[in-house]
Amino acid sequence: MTGLRTDLYEIRMAASYLRRGMTAPATFSLFARKLPRDRGFLVSAGLADCLRFLADLRFTPDELTYLADEVHLPDEDLAALEALRFTGDVWAVPEGRVVFADEPFLEVTAPLPQAQLVETALLNHVTFQSVVASKAARCRLAAPHAGLVDFAARRTHGLEAARAVARAAVIAGFGGTSYVAAAREFGVPAVGTMAHSYVEAFPDERAAFRAFAEDFPDATVFLVDTYDTLHGVRTAIEVAQDLPADRIGVRLDSGNLGELARATRRLLDDAGLSGARIVASGGLDEHALADLASAPIDVFGVGTRMGVSSDAPSMDSAYKLVEYDGNPVMKLSVGKLTAPGAKQVHRGAPGRPDLLSLRDEGTPADREPLLRPVMRGGVRLADPEPLSAAQRRCEQDLRWLPEQARALTGPTPLDVVWSAELTELTEALHRSIAARNDLAHA
Amino acid sequence: MTGLRTDLYEIRMAASYLRRGMTAPATFSLFARKLPRDRGFLVSAGLADCLRFLADLRFTPDELTYLADEVHLPDEDLAALEALRFTGDVWAVPEGRVVFADEPFLEVTAPLPQAQLVETALLNHVTFQSVVASKAARCRLAAPHAGLVDFAARRTHGLEAARAVARAAVIAGFGGTSYVAAAREFGVPAVGTMAHSYVEAFPDERAAFRAFAEDFPDATVFLVDTYDTLHGVRTAIEVAQDLPADRIGVRLDSGNLGELARATRRLLDDAGLSGARIVASGGLDEHALADLASAPIDVFGVGTRMGVSSDAPSMDSAYKLVEYDGNPVMKLSVGKLTAPGAKQVHRGAPGRPDLLSLRDEGTPADREPLLRPVMRGGVRLADPEPLSAAQRRCEQDLRWLPEQARALTGPTPLDVVWSAELTELTEALHRSIAARNDLAHA
Numbered sequence: 001m002t003g004l005r006t007d008l009y010e011i012r013m014a015a016s017y018l019r020r021g022m023t024a025p026a027t028f029s030l031f032a033r034k035l036p037r038d039r040g041f042l043v044s045a046g047l048a049d050c051l052r053f054l055a056d057l058r059f060t061p062d063e064l065t066y067l068a069d070e071v072h073l074p075d076e077d078l079a080a081l082e083a084l085r086f087t088g089d090v091w092a093v094p095e096g097r098v099v100f101a102d103e104p105f106l107e108v109t110a111p112l113p114q115a116q117l118v119e120t121a122l123l124n125h126v127t128f129q130s131v132v133a134s135k136a137a138r139c140r141l142a143a144p145h146a147g148l149v150d151f152a153a154r155r156t157h158g159l160e161a162a163r164a165v166a167r168a169a170v171i172a173g174f175g176g177t178s179y180v181a182a183a184r185e186f187g188v189p190a191v192g193t194m195a196h197s198y199v200e201a202f203p204d205e206r207a208a209f210r211a212f213a214e215d216f217p218d219a220t221v222f223l224v225d226t227y228d229t230l231h232g233v234r235t236a237i238e239v240a241q242d243l244p245a246d247r248i249g250v251r252l253d254s255g256n257l258g259e260l261a262r263a264t265r266r267l268l269d270d271a272g273l274s275g276a277r278i279v280a281s282g283g284l285d286e287h288a289l290a291d292l293a294s295a296p297i298d299v300f301g302v303g304t305r306m307g308v309s310s311d312a313p314s315m316d317s318a319y320k321l322v323e324y325d326g327n328p329v330m331k332l333s334v335g336k337l338t339a340p341g342a343k344q345v346h347r348g349a350p351g352r353p354d355l356l357s358l359r360d361e362g363t364p365a366d367r368e369p370l371l372r373p374v375m376r377g378g379v380r381l382a383d384p385e386p387l388s389a390a391q392r393r394c395e396q397d398l399r400w401l402p403e404q405a406r407a408l409t410g411p412t413p414l415d416v417v418w419s420a421e422l423t424e425l426t427e428a429l430h431r432s433i434a435a436r437n438d439l440a441h442a
Numbered sequence: 443m444t445g446l447r448t449d450l451y452e453i454r455m456a457a458s459y460l461r462r463g464m465t466a467p468a469t470f471s472l473f474a475r476k477l478p479r480d481r482g483f484l485v486s487a488g489l490a491d492c493l494r495f496l497a498d499l500r501f502t503p504d505e506l507t508y509l510a511d512e513v514h515l516p517d518e519d520l521a522a523l524e525a526l527r528f529t530g531d532v533w534a535v536p537e538g539r540v541v542f543a544d545e546p547f548l549e550v551t552a553p554l555p556q557a558q559l560v561e562t563a564l565l566n567h568v569t570f571q572s573v574v575a576s577k578a579a580r581c582r583l584a585a586p587h588a589g590l591v592d593f594a595a596r597r598t599h600g601l602e603a604a605r606a607v608a609r610a611a612v613i614a615g616f617g618g619t620s621y622v623a624a625a626r627e628f629g630v631p632a633v634g635t636m637a638h639s640y641v642e643a644f645p646d647e648r649a650a651f652r653a654f655a656e657d658f659p660d661a662t663v664f665l666v667d668t669y670d671t672l673h674g675v676r677t678a679i680e681v682a683q684d685l686p687a688d689r690i691g692v693r694l695d696s697g698n699l700g701e702l703a704r705a706t707r708r709l710l711d712d713a714g715l716s717g718a719r720i721v722a723s724g725g726l727d728e729h730a731l732a733d734l735a736s737a738p739i740d741v742f743g744v745g746t747r748m749g750v751s752s753d754a755p756s757m758d759s760a761y762k763l764v765e766y767d768g769n770p771v772m773k774l775s776v777g778k779l780t781a782p783g784a785k786q787v788h789r790g791a792p793g794r795p796d797l798l799s800l801r802d803e804g805t806p807a808d809r810e811p812l813l814r815p816v817m818r819g820g821v822r823l824a825d826p827e828p829l830s831a832a833q834r835r836c837e838q839d840l841r842w843l844p845e846q847a848r849a850l851t852g853p854t855p856l857d858v859v860w861s862a863e864l865t866e867l868t869e870a871l872h873r874s875i876a877a878r879n880d881l882a883h884a
């Protein structure tokens with residue numbers, strides 16, 4: 001079921017184009033009009049789901065029946081939609097790369113009805129997943145030496161979102177996820193220990209810890225704050241005396257995590273458990289991680305605030321027609337002017353502004369083009385890659401990123417310079433559209 | 443595939459309980475510890491997906507293989523998980539009802555391993571969907587006389603989220619959705635017109651409007667801001683002269699929507715099109731809707747900010763063990779103390795505080811119990827209800843809601859009073875746990 005996974009207007013427009021034979025190639029560009037507040041960069045994510053959606057696109061008989069009965073599309077439209085597959089080309093920035101406003105995440109070139117129909121799904125996947133990957137990357141930057149794991153599944157926007165969040169977090173440098181379905185699908189470590197309810201289900205904390213150590217001797221992390229954190233640490237130490245120190249740990253989930261971690265570390269070390277790890281969780285985000293930079297915490301479980309990108313749960317993304325039937329197009333809406341033509345982003349050495357140009361301008365010798373062809377004639381040009389490839393790209397790009405774009409508060413994104421050709425085309429087309437539409441103000 | 447749609451620690455704990463024969467009934471309570479900032483109430487949503495998840499719960503052979511190979515669970519655990527189904531009872535507040543902090547959305551009573559395993563999914567569905575329904579209800583309150591439709595699909599957190607958002611918005615009083623898959627599934631109107639790309643794909647705006655009017659004479663809403671809004675309105679009026687006025691409309695999607703709506707209304711009226719509707723969209727939320735209260739706008743398309751609940755994309759929800767094997771339990775974690783025992787919420791006349799009690803205390807004659815039995819022995823007690831039932835409840839509860847809880851800025855939630863029995867049990871159990879765990883401070 002993919003055909004109806006779109007907004008109604010996409011179907012209406014596609015039907016209208018099909019009736020009129022407006023099936024010439026159209027290029028749409030998907031980009032962020034501006035970065036969310038407190039973001040100095042974005043991490044590209046969501047492409048894999050986009051390509052899967054495009055490859056699977058079709059209207060099932062049930063869906064066509066719905067369009068006949070409820071949207072009142074005539075038989076000629078239904079026949080055309082029934083035959084419709086995605087046969088276009090896609091250029092895209094690989095997942096894990098850092099991008100900025102105005103830089104396309106991807107560009108689709110396909111017969112106009114196809115390129116239009118897929119707008120909703122492509123925008124959705126890229127917007128959501130890039131927003132979360134960007135938030136996760138900020139967490140990664142805030143705690144460069146600690147292990148980070150995704151604990152967000154319980155409060156993401158649905159369980160499909162939990163899957164995508166785990167994936168985006170791993171791209172950004174997280175080492176594992178608590179969400180088992182995602183760990184399995186993406187081949188990353190599943191992580192997790194015990195909840196407060198486990199402790200409460202036993203007569204007392206000591207009994208619970210003993211049972212857990214007995215059942216999971218290979219990965220025994222005791223949740224110590226159910227009743228009183230440091231008391232819980234002492235109980236864990238007693239229970240752990242007979243276990244190998246490198247396989248045990250304690251998890252702190254409430255209170256002043258920095259102070260508690262220091263006191264816990266002392267208690268563990270004094271008990272000869274210097275190999276035991278400290279895991280911290282509970283309401284963490286990049287700012288909390290930065291505040292805890294000096295605390296002796298080995299692993300952070302980062303949950304809700306990363307998984308919903310709490311301070312910027314979306315961004316001002318757009319999927320805009322930039323060329324139809326060989327002609328560049330643009331819109332002039334107040335505050336939403338778009339630049340025409342298929343594009344390329346050229347990246348240079350650290351500190352140099354990115355260069356945004358028309359796609360066919362060519363890349364200067366000392367720069368690298370970010371957009372690559374990933375689908376041609378509706379066929380993927382490569383097998384799906386392992387997540388580790390995107391993770392490596394992200395790690396490299398985060399190192400490349402200028403200090404002021406990495407800043408957790410008040411970051412400044414890298415500048416994006418437009419090529420002379422792109423600027424000239426934009427201005428000339430603005431004048432031409434104004435003339436064609438009798439706009440006095442232009 | 444449902445078994446792995448959970449956090450790893452749920453599976454670890456369930457396995458441990460199963461090994462130890464800790465399968466006595468456990469009751470977990472799902473509630474908000476506190477309301478998000480700027481929320482005076484919550485609208486309950488997500489129950490339908492919870493019940494479906496519980497009814498479908500099972501581990502497939504593939505999932506069991508994963509747990510054997512990657513989580514290293516022994517055969518005895520796998521056999522127990524393979525046989526596991528949800529056989530418990532659920533009490534819940536029906537969808538669409540208004541609730542406050544500490545009031546359970548739902549309570550599960552089931553053998554401990556089952557009740558534990560489902561935590562992640564239940565928390566996820568209720569948290570996400572209630573947060574969005576609450577945001578949508580605030581939009582409904584801000585624009586009581588306009589039509590509201592859901593335009594969020596392109597920027598929700600995945601397309602499954604788009605489905606749930608459309609549903610939550612309808613519960614809160616929206617009249618339709620642009621997301622076709624959801625419109626079809628829930629039997630609500632699919633809405634949508636044209637995008638800027640449609641206008642741009644034609645030689646000029648007039649040609650685009652003519653084509654659209656020809657193709658969709660029954661629902662012709664012209665998007666007028668691609669190049670210049672009022673110029674676009676005049677073009678729409680020319681094209682619309684031959685169409686029935688009650689079937690046409692214009693959509694404003696950028697600029698000062700209030701001013702443009704007034705100017706547009708004048709142009710339409712002067713042209714004899716007083717029956718033509720004005721639709722507005724673009725970055726709307728409850729505050730923008732309130733600011734536009736006096737503008738002549740008939741329908742608002744509310745998108746991203748509602749669909750991600752932009753100012754409160756999650757809430758501090760919890761799924762807490764409150765009773766095991768007949769004994770009430772609680773945790774004492776700093777800032778996260780929970781109240782023991784299965785509960786009931788009793789609602790009174792407008793303005794009266796809600797009463798939170800133990801479930802078996804009985805309801806005072808002048809109050810109504812909010813939690814109802816919805817599943818017994820793993821079997822739903824009623825067929826899934828039409829969405830209109832939840833919508834009606836929400837409409838009634840929003841009318842019941844005190845003015846200060848409805849306020850868009852700085853709202854004050856209704857008070858929730860604890861019964862004497864619940865207070866006494868909480869205090870007595872606190873003392874008893876402290877004694878059992880040798881806590882000096884209690």
